Amino acid sequence: MSDSPADPLSIVADIGGTNTRVALARRDVVDTASIERFRNAEHRGLEEVLRAYLSHRGNPAVAAACVAVAGPVHDGHAAMTNLDWRMDKTTLEHATGATTVALLNDLQAQGHALDHIDPDNLRLIVEGPEPGPHAAKLVIGVGTGFNAAPVYNTDTGRYVPPAEAGHANLPLRTEADFRLARFIETTHGFPAVEEVLSGRGLSHVYAWLGHEVGDDRTADAAAVMAALKAGTDPRAREATEIFVRMLGMVAGNLTLETLPFGGVYLIGGVTRAITPYLAEMGFAAAFRDKGRFGPFLEQFSVSVVEDDYAALVGCAGHLDGLMH
Template sequence: MSQSASSVVTFPVLFADIGGTNARFALLADAEGDIRHFDTVETRLFPTVEDAIQGAVIDAGAPVPKSLVFALAGPIGEESTQLTNCPWVVTPRRLVERFALEHVILFNDFEALGLCLPGLKPKDLVAVGGALPPERGTKVVIGPGTGLGAAGLVDAAGLWVPVPGEGGHIDLAPVTARDYDIWPHIERAGGRVTGETIICGSGLLRLYRAVAAAGKSFAACDTPAAVTAAAEAGDPLAVETVALFAEHLGRIAGNLALTFLAHGGVYLAGGIAPRIVKVLQQGGFRAAFEDKYPHQGLMASLPTAIIVHDRPALAGLVDFARRPSTFGLRLDGRHWRG
């Protein structure tokens, strides 16, 4: 067991990136050691997060951790956190008691993605519409996966300050004549069309059905994967759907870029963007991203890139544990001690 002078955790540290569908774990024995990754597990296979830790990590022969640093898909609560698209409830005090822990620190999952941005290498990124983002400057990350997450990373006084949020739930409006054809057919939750309504896995299928209904066409695909596969095969309905998906992702990414004035770039994360790289690079994404009158020139100067690192949120958590002094973070309300 070791602890660096500037550390806020005691090693070994167990890291987790827990989304609506999958949970990914990694362990760091000390601040300068190698990361040990574990098999990704489906959240539906374990009734609780404690059972997942036991089954995927402890039973795999890993050293018993002294600290947990987790990224969760949902807003962090004072005593417990209910994941947005998963039945698990993460209760730090229960984790401390179950595993005899000294520290539990929780982040929103996209806040953790924000932490990884300064450490990403060129090999971890694919540019969309020009150069890769610069090393410094305020950054934004947005990612369609099971849901739609977003966060900012502010470059302030030499520190990186993550800003978590629920930007995936801001309203999304029709812009083009084609949008107005499609909008009446979009299935809505709570009477709203938000970013997450159509810019996520289930949203892609929702958009596909709306496009089909607008054109009085038969919607043959019944899963998001089937839609992307059909698009790759040249099916016109699926091709238009994926193109519109990229366009609306560009619109909402541009909104967030304006909000943060993201000279450090906008990064696309999540499970979908790396699968539709060619579509995102075809121009519709950037055109929608830049279409922000009267600031088209400003928007054209803001770089965008797709994250192709296989476990970026975990990388962000590890960077925080190794170099906490580089991040401007208040741990009040997210740090529990044993």
């Protein structure tokens, strides 16, 4: 990555529940060769991680810093349920010496990445018309948790408001859906979207199906997906079919709420794992199953983002917008 006074160096980071990835960037371009991964449990806080990273890189001067956090961000402060780190703008300034700093929810970062992702890293799964230049978009993340964020492209810049959509109630259509919700409420306290549409959520659906027939076998998401691929466990296929249908329902609801004529974009590790099954298991039909508004949903395309560094790209893109 060449030096350029017009394109000052930035540091970007993506903080997950277990690891933090850090990289250098200029404008909206992340230097992928500079990406390093840090285990959160081995460090006392974000400041320590950022200082260690900059030390590894020879302590370059950075003009801007942006961090994406897998948790809520409010008034320049971020929090995560299982990570007792102080994360705020002051911490970023002290750790990096940057004068322009920003904290984003990880879905906000994914939203800022959308216009910077290589088209080869986008897989179209539901077709829709070509969008206009200022059409809103929607990014939906399914991984360790679930969240969604609208992306508004305007003449004055891109705006990605934060949300915690994974903690809303599950949509319920059938008697089986109600039984699933009651099972989730009994075993996990509240029938939230995230308790079905996430890695642990797929495991919960698998356990519920067993509960329905008196079979107490359990499996984590990786085991469910492995059994599905091998064709060795009919319950794994049924659990994934329920997962895909519920994802289509939730994505359709969020689409009606935000009207993303620029497209819906699915991201996250669980999303990528189930992508080969979305078409055959009826995602598109569930997405458009909205009664008389079903044909209206034909105006919205759905794609899967297959870029593992999208949150870092989004941080870089957000800083580029702030500085230019």
